[in-house]
Amino acid sequence: xxxxxxxxxxxxxxxxxxxxxxxxxxxxxxxxxxxxxxxxxxxxxxxxxxxxxxxxxxxxxxxxxxxxxxxxxxxxxxxxxxxxxxxxxxxxxxxxxxxxxxxxxxxxxxxxxxxxxxxxxxxxxxxxxxxxxxxxxxxxxxxxxxxxxxxxxxxxxxxxxxxxxxxxxxxxxxxxxxxxxxxxxxxxxxxxxxxxxxxxxxxxxxxxxxxxxxxxxxxxxxxxxxxxxxxxxxxxxxxxxxxxxxxxxxxxxxxxxxxxxxxxxxxxxxxxxxxxxxxxxxxxxxxxxxxxxxxxxxxxxxxxxxxxxxxxxxxxxxxxxxxxxxxxxxxxxxxxxxxxxxxxxxxxxxx
Amino acid sequence: xxxxxxxxxxxxxxxxxxxxxxxxxxxxxxxxxxxxxxxxxxxxxxxxxxxxxxxxxxxxxxxxxxxxxxxxxxxxxxxxxxxxxxxxxxxxxxxxxxxxxxxxxxxxxxxxxxxxxxxxxxxxxxxxxxxxxxxxxxxxxxxxxxxxxxxxxxxxxxxxxxxxxxxxxxxxxxxxxxxxxxxxxxxxxxxxxxxxxxxxxxxxxxxxxxxxxxxxxxxxxxxxxxxxxxxxxxxxxxxxxxxxxxxxxxxxxxxxxxxxxxxxxxxxxxxxxxxxxxxxxxxxxxxxxxxxxxxxxxxxxxxxxxxxxxxxxxxxxxxxxxxxxxxxxxxxxxxxxxxxxxxxxxxxxxx
Ligand SMILES: O=P(O)(O)O[C@H]1O[C@H](CO)[C@@H](O)[C@H](O)[C@H]1O
Ligand SMILES: O=P(O)(O)O[C@H]1O[C@H](CO)[C@@H](O)[C@H](O)[C@H]1O
Numbered sequence: 178x179x180x181x182x183x184x185x186x187x188x189x190x191x192x193x194x195x196x197x198x199x200x201x202x203x204x205x206x207x208x209x210x211x212x213x214x215x216x217x218x219x220x221x222x223x224x225x226x227x228x229x230x231x232x233x234x235x236x237x238x239x240x241x242x243x244x245x246x247x248x249x250x251x252x253x254x255x256x257x258x259x260x261x262x263x264x265x266x267x268x269x270x271x272x273x274x275x276x277x278x279x280x281x282x283x284x285x286x287x288x289x290x291x292x293x294x295x296x297x298x299x300x301x302x303x304x305x306x307x308x309x310x311x312x313x314x315x316x317x318x319x320x321x322x323x324x325x326x327x328x329x330x331x332x333x334x335x336x337x338x339x340x341x342x343x344x345x346x347x348x349x350x351x352x353x354x355x356x357x358x359x360x361x362x363x364x365x366x367x368x369x370x371x372x373x374x375x376x377x378x379x380x381x382x383x384x385x386x387x388x389x390x391x392x393x394x395x396x397x398x399x400x401x402x403x404x405x406x407x408x409x410x411x412x413x414x415x416x417x418x419x420x421x422x423x424x425x426x427x428x429x430x431x432x433x434x435x436x437x438x439x440x441x442x443x444x445x446x447x448x449x450x451x452x453x454x455x456x457x458x459x460x461x462x463x464x465x466x467x468x469x470x471x472x473x474x475x476x477x478x479x480x481x482x483x484x485x486x487x488x489x490x491x492x493x494x495x496x497x498x499x500x501x502x503x504x505x506x507x508x509x510x511x512x513x514x515x516x517x518x519x520x521x522x523x524x525x526x527x528x
Numbered sequence: 529x530x531x532x533x534x535x536x537x538x539x540x541x542x543x544x545x546x547x548x549x550x551x552x553x554x555x556x557x558x559x560x561x562x563x564x565x566x567x568x569x570x571x572x573x574x575x576x577x578x579x580x581x582x583x584x585x586x587x588x589x590x591x592x593x594x595x596x597x598x599x600x601x602x603x604x605x606x607x608x609x610x611x612x613x614x615x616x617x618x619x620x621x622x623x624x625x626x627x628x629x630x631x632x633x634x635x636x637x638x639x640x641x642x643x644x645x646x647x648x649x650x651x652x653x654x655x656x657x658x659x660x661x662x663x664x665x666x667x668x669x670x671x672x673x674x675x676x677x678x679x680x681x682x683x684x685x686x687x688x689x690x691x692x693x694x695x696x697x698x699x700x701x702x703x704x705x706x707x708x709x710x711x712x713x714x715x716x717x718x719x720x721x722x723x724x725x726x727x728x729x730x731x732x733x734x735x736x737x738x739x740x741x742x743x744x745x746x747x748x749x750x751x752x753x754x755x756x757x758x759x760x761x762x763x764x765x766x767x768x769x770x771x772x773x774x775x776x777x778x779x780x781x782x783x784x785x786x787x788x789x790x791x792x793x794x795x796x797x798x799x800x801x802x803x804x805x806x807x808x809x810x811x812x813x814x815x816x817x818x819x820x821x822x823x824x825x826x827x828x829x830x831x832x833x834x835x836x837x838x839x840x841x842x843x844x845x846x847x848x849x850x851x852x853x854x855x856x857x858x859x860x861x862x863x864x865x866x867x868x869x870x871x872x873x874x875x876x877x878x879x
Binding site: 179180181182183186187188189190191193197198200201202204205212213256257258259260263264265266267268270271272273274275276277278279280281326328330331332335336337338339340341342347349351353355356357358376379380383404456457458460478480491492493494495496498499500501502503505 | 530531532533534537538539540541542544548549551552553555556563564607608609610611614615616617618619621622623624625626627628629630631632677679681682683686687688689690691692693698700702704706707708709727730731734755807808809811829831842843844845846847849850851852853854856
């Protein structure tokens with residue numbers, strides 16, 4: 178008990194991408210729970226739902242009709258948080274009340290015409306079609322000159338605030354560089370300027386050598402639980418090649434991304450034999466801001482809330498909101514659990 | 529439509545306490561919801577529950593028995609996230625894998641022996657007893673020389689991860705200064721050094737003059753929706769007097785704090801006629817770190833998740849986790865709603 182040890186003693190870990198810390202309490206996962214228990218995710222959804230505004234041929238909120246689409250499809254969000262016609266302006270009352278107008282564009286991407294198919298249940302070629310659509314959308318949004326950052330993401334599952342269960346992701350492209358990206362740009366720049374290589378290349382070398390936090394790998398990507406993970410089963414996908422954005426991925430890499438997405442999300446579903454909820458999204462270099470961003474290294478974060486089972490999640494509440502994020506199980510424990518799960522989806526095994 | 533306007537156009541606002549920004553999308557509250565709906569909070573709880581480990585005379589997880597307590601009571605958390613006997617040590621692998629051991633103490637504070645009484649349902653003198661216990665606990669934890677920060681907080685309601693419905697708060701005291709407090713210390717110090725008065729005194733002057741974000745006031749405290757609020761009905765209590773911690777409150781101020789807590793939480797309960805969930809906590813100066821922290825101004829944050837009703841909350845998910853916090857209604861709209869609600873609890877009105 179007298180030597181400090183990451184597997185049993187409370188400690189903080191540094192997130193090298195943001196410069197922030199997480200409090201890890203490895204001993205605390207045994208506390209009793211008389212709190213909230215979630216309803217398990219509905220097991221079988223129908224493949225088409227009449228009042229779903231994302232299913233093919235249905236009518237959307239703005240009155241337009243969806244095409245009879247057969248692969249992934251993108252359209253403008255009917256309730257965009259950012260709009261392209263916002264007039265510019267700002268407020269500054271003695272540095273105490275400070276505001277700036279923001280322009281932007283919000284897109285919705287349906288992964289499949291089928292209401293019941295999530296990424297882990299799709300075949301690699303079908304996921305590859307989603308990757309291709311992300312690249313196409315990214316390119317089009319980058320062509321809008323006032324856009325400085327393009328956030329591709331997915332909220333999966335109703336406990337992650339998904340407002341419609343039809344499998345879909347979103348893209349919010351903004352006139353400013355959002356805060357998380359400011360932090361990651363700063364940290365990556367500091368490292369790149371000092372060492373002449375990307376922060377995540379150096380980090381990936383360490384992880385591939387240590388193996389303890391690796392979940393899955395292929396020729397082009399690694400999925401791992403980062404050393405500084407906040408959410409119990411948080412994961413990151415890092416490209417082996419140091420590229421700034423999806424625009425630089427070659428054909429093999431795009432298929433590799435589809436493959437690693439399938440590998441990771443199947444393990445997620447297998448963990449508690451449920452459609453595993455998460456918010457996930459890519460981080461890539463800012464655009465149109467006058468810099469090439471050689472420091473930037475493409476990666477993707479997965480933030481899943483479940484902790485003990487399909488029905489008990491980790492709450493990021495009081496202490497976490499007011500003081501500092503905190504986790505109960507170690508990243509190494511989480512990675513081992515995920516890595517040793519079957520690579521085949523539990524639903525196909527049950528057939 | 530051509531002049532930028534905070535009530536209708538998307539914009540970002542600066543949080544002067546942390547230096548961070550929030551994206552405000554005033555036009556977006558009309559979007560349809562086919563997502564998660566929460567079960568409404570149970571309306572009437574019994575005043576004593578046999579298997580509640582916080583009720584008087586019951587047995588706790590560590591085998592000890594609770595006293596037959598009659599007012600608020602404090603004890604050490606049986607599942608503390610921080611422990612006092614953690615050996616010191618650290619890890620630093622080329623600045624890529626970085627960790628530090630952490631010592632600390634975690635306390636639980638039952639607000640009342642009654643399982644069914646939350647703060648808004650308690651009388652001011654009973655809340656004043658809770659305030660006195662906070663002060664006593666704060667003083668005792670400050671006396672532990674390795675403690676650098678004392679976080680007093682409450683998670684209220686099962687949707688805020690409260691692991692036991694018996695009304696209680698917590699205190700986590702840590703060897704390090706948690707991240708949110710580092711940010712607020714830095715921002716307050718910058719202002720204090722430049723202007724010779726506290727950032728929150730200057731801010732409070734603006735708010736009292738403008739009135740539009742005020743929820744309630746008394747002689748010693750103001751409750752308001754901060755200009756940079758992230759959560760839909762987020763609030764702050766600010767002391768009119770510039771003090772560093774609860775230890776400096778005089779008798780009138782301690783009663784004033786009990787009163788403003790009651791005023792704010794009654795309005796919260798009245799908003800959707802439900803036991804209104806939130807995470808709340810005080811921010812005060814770090815301790816035992818060799819500085820008097822003249823820049824620090826005591827305040828208390830309330831982070832409630834509900835958005836549209838007792839059953840639909842705001843989800844801080846994909847875009848918020850990956851890029852930037854976002855809100856749909858304006859702080860001014862939220863403040864007006866809360867300010868104009870009855871000052872009497874809806875349950876007493878129904879009797
Ligand atoms: O300490 P409790 O009530 O068991 O747990 C609750 O509050 C803690 C501090 O905010 C959080 O870390 C937990 O996720 C939450 O469930
Ligand atoms: O855009 P949606 O799916 O309606 O909404 C969901 O994702 C958004 C972006 O993360 C969040 O702001 C909302 O709180 C969430 O419910």
